[in-house]
Amino acid sequence: MWGSMFRWLDPYAKPETLYHLCGRLLPYLMVLAVFTLLLGNIWGLAFSPADYQQGDSYRIIYIHVPSAIWSMGAYSSMAIAAFIGLVWQIRVAQWAVLAIAPIGAVYTAIALFTGAAWGKPMWGTWWVWDARLTSELVLLFLYLGVIALSGAFSEAARGIKVASLLAIVGVVNLPIIHFSVEWWNTLHQGATITKFAKPSIDPSMLWPLLISILGFALLLAALTCLRLRSQILIFEQHRPWVRQLLDSKADSTQKEQN
Amino acid sequence: MAFNSWTEFWAMGGYALFVWLSFGTTYALMLGLWWYSKRQHKQIQQQICAKAAREQRVRQHQESEK
Amino acid sequence: MSIILAAEALSCVRQDRVLFENLNFQLSAGQVLYIQGKNGAGKSSLLRLLAGLTLPEDGQILFHGKPLFAQPELYAEQLLFIGHQSGIHPQLTALQNLAFWSALTDQQLADPYQLLGSLGLAGLEDIPCFMLSAGQQRRVSLARLWFTNKPVWILDEPFTSLDQQLIARLEQHFLQHLAAGGVIVLTSHQSLSAAYPELKSLELEYRW
Amino acid sequence: MVMWRALVQRELQLLGRQKADWLNPLVFFLLVLSLFPLGIGPEPGMLKQIAPGLVWIAALLSVLLSAERLFKDDYRFGVIEQLVAGRQGLFSYVTAKICCHWLSTGVPLVLVSPLIAVLLGLDWQSWQVLVVTLLLGTPVLSLLSVLGAALTMAADKGGILQALIILPLYIPLLIFASGAMEAAATALPYTGQLAVLLAFLLFALALVPLAVRQALRMNVG
Secondary structure, three states: OHHHHOHHHHHHHOHHHHHHHHHHHHHHHHHHHHHHHHHHHHHHHHHOOOEOOOEHHHHHHHHHHHHHHHHHHHHHHHHHHHHHHHHOOOHHHHHHHHHHHHHHHHHHHHHHHHHHHHHHHHHOOOOOOOHHHHHHHHHHHHHHHHHHHHOOOOOHHHHHHHHHHHHHHHHHHHHHHHHHHHHHHHHHOOOOOOOOOHHHOOHHHHHHHHHHHHHHHHHHHHHHHHHHHHHHHHHHOOOHHHHHHHHHHHHHHHHHHO | OOOOOHHHHHHHHHOHHHHHHHHHHHHHHHHHHHHHHHHHHHHHHHHHHHHHHHHHHHHHHHHHHO | OOEEEEEEEEEEEEOOEEEEEEEEEEEEOOEEEEEEEOOOOOHHHHHHHHOOOOOOOEEEEEEOOEEHHHOHHHHHHHEEEEOOOOOOOOOOEHHHHHHHHHHHHOOOOOOHHHHHHHOOOOOOOOOEHHHOOHHHHHHHHHHHHHHOOOOEEEEEOOOOOOOHHHHHHHHHHHHHHHHOOOEEEEEOOOOOOOOOOEEEEEEEOOOO | OHHHHHHHHHHHHHHHHOOHHHHHHHHHHHHHHHHHHHHHOOOHHHHHHHHHHHHHHHHHHHHHHHHOOOOHHHHHOOHHHHHHHHOOOHHHHHHHHHHHHHHHHHHHHHHOHHHHHHHHOOOHHHHHHHHHHHHHHHHHHHHHHHHHHHHOOOOOOOHHHHHHHHHHHHHHHHHHHHHHHHHHHOOOOOHHHHHHHHHHHHHHHHHHHHHHHHHHHHHHO
């Protein structure tokens, strides 16, 4: 049943088709991502009202929350790709793991950095050992582990499989880590930090936030397309279609120069 | 517009350092990742072309030996 | 005669290099597949594919007419693979290595001293293998060929660092195995000297 | 079962021959523990307070270090290749490896724990809790370390990479093990933490051997 349900996806598992699909999607995704990001961020920076408690510092939320959400979103999609890649031996899914990992790592770094820059004026310190912050830090380590492991093998195809397995192990562990850190945190300092009481956020603040979240998602998709194309080229370079593609590309640039 | 003037906007109610530091770093990191991925893509293409040329040379050499 | 092992349009890629493409062969009971080729031509990679250690880039391997990936356990039970590395731990003695191997494959070894002695290892049975010479280590690793009932043998360079006398003995043993309906896939730099009833040769070319 | 016994026997023979593999981590553990008082001062009150975290970080590092060479020889000499090709022996091999790794690194830590108690000035009650957390926690340490060793088996650069990928996974263990000891030191109930540790152990016991088997296959394939 599972086989037939996803049969329509089969052509996209063919590297050549996927390469061209990503190439076609890339410009649209990129333009959309830049547009939504700028819209959300400029709206949030300049047009939303200031928070009555936090003043204008709260505007960091328009990058902090989206990057934090999608740092985890990227990890889940990476782990799903890893699972598909390993269980059904679909190679493009394995390559997607390597395409997503650096993007996720950068998103996590952004979330951590903006969190610190927000924490300094609000809590008076760059870093607190808060449960969420600690979990996010561990997430960054997991990303770095996946990236490091995938690069540690002389045979790239092997490294990518092992890194996929680590990504799956990580996703099993993330909830446990989060739960442990939360327990540890309440033991040590109590849940003193309150951010936003969620329902009370005003629509004039909420809309730009939602748009920014969408913008980060689109950027994630665009960057994944770009990086997946590189991965496909690396692992398919012995195939005739790659050679033909690059030959025709070289020809066209030559013609332009003439 | 939530601000009365540009100077007020840049000042961010006294939180300029933190807000602009965050936004600046974020955009720098994103642009960096984009640039890095683009460059990587180009490098891979060049490497594959170089490899194809290498194979071509080997083949030519083998032809001339025959 | 039934075909035991077959390859259909097999291709293999290592490190972005196509080692071989569209490789076909069929191996029936009593036949030897003798794979030749330069270093780096993909002999070992082909053997690892046939041993089920790696997956082919394209094509498939058939065991008794069914693809390998559909019946890995069944195939593994019928297979004896000796790879490029000897598979013996140098810190353990010859006896301990043999005991490990017989436990792993559920094959009883009646008299290990007699077997090791017949391979010219008398008196060396209970010293750690790192103290043995390369040829002696090779013999320990090949000893398992004398107490196995697996029909499919895949051997990577079995004659390396063996003397003429032992090679002759090994080839004699190969003949017995083939007569009993087994198949052998092997690579070797040396040429085979015994009179094999059915010898299939496969030459892999070094490709760019 | 016969096969498993033979595999365990083989591991024990190897451990007997390569004593440095399990003696060095033990010495390392004691050495790290004795460095801390030298670094931060010998006040008994302070040592007692940081003892839980200290013991567990030292245990982490020593178990991690001992796991690094776990599969290297078997990989280099083609034993793992044999096991992967033979299929049915691989899982028994993995469980035998894990058991023997725990026997050679976890159990010695428990055995030297009275010495730790003396060095760090722990009382009777704290020592008891330390032993229980070590008994529950070191198997998890072994499981995760073996997983790290299996993942990086064929990697060009082993040791530090293994630490990088596995240390984040140790965090829950570190938190609850040292949490239990802290609670005991302040006369609070600590059975909850021990129950969580037991849960970690059972969970890891169920999943890690499968992941290790998969990792070994990938490293050979």
